[in-house]
Amino acid sequence: xxxxxxxxxxxxxxxxxxxxxxxxxxxxxxxxxxxxxxxxxxxxxxxxxxxxxxxxxxxxxxxxxxxxxxxxxxxxxxxxxxxxxxxxxxxxxxxxxxxxxxxxxxxxxxxxxxxxxxxxxxxxxxxxxxxxxxxxxxxxxxxxxxxxxxxxxxxxxxxxxxxxxxxxxxxxxxxxxxxxxxxxxxxxxxxxxxxxxxxxxxxxxxxxxxxxxxxxxxxxxxxxxxxxxxxxxxxxxxxxxxxxxxxxxxxxxxxxxxxxxxxxxxxxxxxxxxxxxxxxxxxxxxxxxxxxxxxxxxxxxxxxxxxxxxxxxxxxxxxxx
Ligand code: HEC
Numbered sequence: 001x002x003x004x005x006x007x008x009x010x011x012x013x014x015x016x017x018x019x020x021x022x023x024x025x026x027x028x029x030x031x032x033x034x035x036x037x038x039x040x041x042x043x044x045x046x047x048x049x050x051x052x053x054x055x056x057x058x059x060x061x062x063x064x065x066x067x068x069x070x071x072x073x074x075x076x077x078x079x080x081x082x083x084x085x086x087x088x089x090x091x092x093x094x095x096x097x098x099x100x101x102x103x104x105x106x107x108x109x110x111x112x113x114x115x116x117x118x119x120x121x122x123x124x125x126x127x128x129x130x131x132x133x134x135x136x137x138x139x140x141x142x143x144x145x146x147x148x149x150x151x152x153x154x155x156x157x158x159x160x161x162x163x164x165x166x167x168x169x170x171x172x173x174x175x176x177x178x179x180x181x182x183x184x185x186x187x188x189x190x191x192x193x194x195x196x197x198x199x200x201x202x203x204x205x206x207x208x209x210x211x212x213x214x215x216x217x218x219x220x221x222x223x224x225x226x227x228x229x230x231x232x233x234x235x236x237x238x239x240x241x242x243x244x245x246x247x248x249x250x251x252x253x254x255x256x257x258x259x260x261x262x263x264x265x266x267x268x269x270x271x272x273x274x275x276x277x278x279x280x281x282x283x284x285x286x287x288x289x290x291x292x293x294x295x296x297x298x299x300x301x302x303x304x305x306x307x308x309x310x311x312x313x314x315x316x317x318x319x320x321x
Contacts, residue, residue: 008072012059019055023048128268128278133318135264138298139215139305142208150211151202154193157181162218162299164225182210185217219306222299227307230287235310247274247286252311263304263315270300 028040035041063073083090142150153159157180161169169184178184180194193210196202224233230249232239237251250257258266268276274286291300308315 005072006076008063008069009074009076012063012073015059016052016055019051020048023051128265132264132268133262135267137263137267137301137305139212139219139301140263142211144204147204147208147211150214151204151207154180154182154197154207154210155202159214161214162222162302165218165221182214185213187213189213215302216306216309219302219304220310222295222303223306223310226291226295227303235307245287249288252307252313258308258311259313259316261316262318263308264318266304266307266315267300270304 023043027043031041032039063069079085080090080093150159159181161181169181172184173181176183180197182190182194189206189209190213193202193206196206223231228239229241230239230245231237231252232242232249235252236254237249239249242249252258261269269288271290271292273290274288275290277286295303
């Protein structure tokens with residue numbers, strides 16, 4: 001009998017290897033080329049399964065197309081099993097192939113310790129106390145009475161600042177000898193208010209704007225003292241300590257952070273920090289401190305006022321409004 005050629009067997013093996021390599025490495029490489037992203041798109045395991053299954057079916061049809069094709073395909077296998085390639089080759093083959101398959105099965109079935117791959121929920125809404133939703137920043141819109149009290153204090157040059165600023169303001173005053181302590185806040189609305197105060201014709205609107213400037217001034221100072229190391233001067237989450245955290249401090253200028261939440265939620269997040277987040281926000285327990293332990297409610301609200309202002313964002317309006 002004429003010996004059938006062995007190339008059909010090897011074509012089949014080579015085709016399988018080639019298709020596998022194309023799906024495994026070709027598609028990711030191509031995806032990188034097309035998207036221009038610095039990482040390849042992953043090929044889902046199911047896609048690989050489908051491709052390989054289709055390939056095997058196609059090759060099966062090819063091999064069983066005729067008696068000769070089948071004989072050609074089986075010929076090297078039969079020779080191998082008869083020991084015609086050497087007894088050692090056969091023994092090795094009969095040990096290595098089952099061992100490889102066994103190892104593969106073992107590898108797939110053995111339970112593994114893996115990092116959970118669930119996505120972190122940036123704004124977990126469960127456990128968020130609903131009563132917080134309607135909380136308003138008490139410094140965002142001062143009442144007429146508060147504005148009037150402020151005008152009175154300003155007229156007497158007795159505006160009180162937060163204690164954290166006292167030492168700095170005192171040394172500033174000693175050095176510059178200002179006519180009025182509010183000159184420490186050299187912004188346009190404050191200057192306008194001080195001019196009106198000098199001319200003894202104070203307008204409540206400019207006084208309100210000046211009072212806002214004072215709150216922002218204090219908020220910014222508290223922000224620098226407490227939040228800047230992580231969230232940065234630019235409030236872009238790039239403070240000097242930021243690189244040290246796996247879960248980076250939030251960039252407040254980014255759309256999708258503080259802009260998408262109502263201010264009561266921001267207050268809750270700042271008060272409870274990373275440890276106060278509900279379980280669905282883990283496993284990325286963040287370094288964000290629990291600020292209610294160190295800052296009074298007023299201080300937290302002033303910081304939040306400054307935080308939105310620095311980021312040039314406005315909080316989301318609650319749905320019920
Ligand atoms: C030790 C570093 C650190 C300090 C200090 C810090 N933060 Fe954070 N902050 C983080 C990290 C990390 C995150 C992101 C992780 C998270 O969502 O819990 C975060 C998240 C936040 C968020 C959530 C934003 C969002 O969109 O969900 C707010 C608001 C915030 N910080 C405000 C503040 C304020 C205000 C201060 C100062 C009183 C402050 N942080 C100080 C590390 C810090």
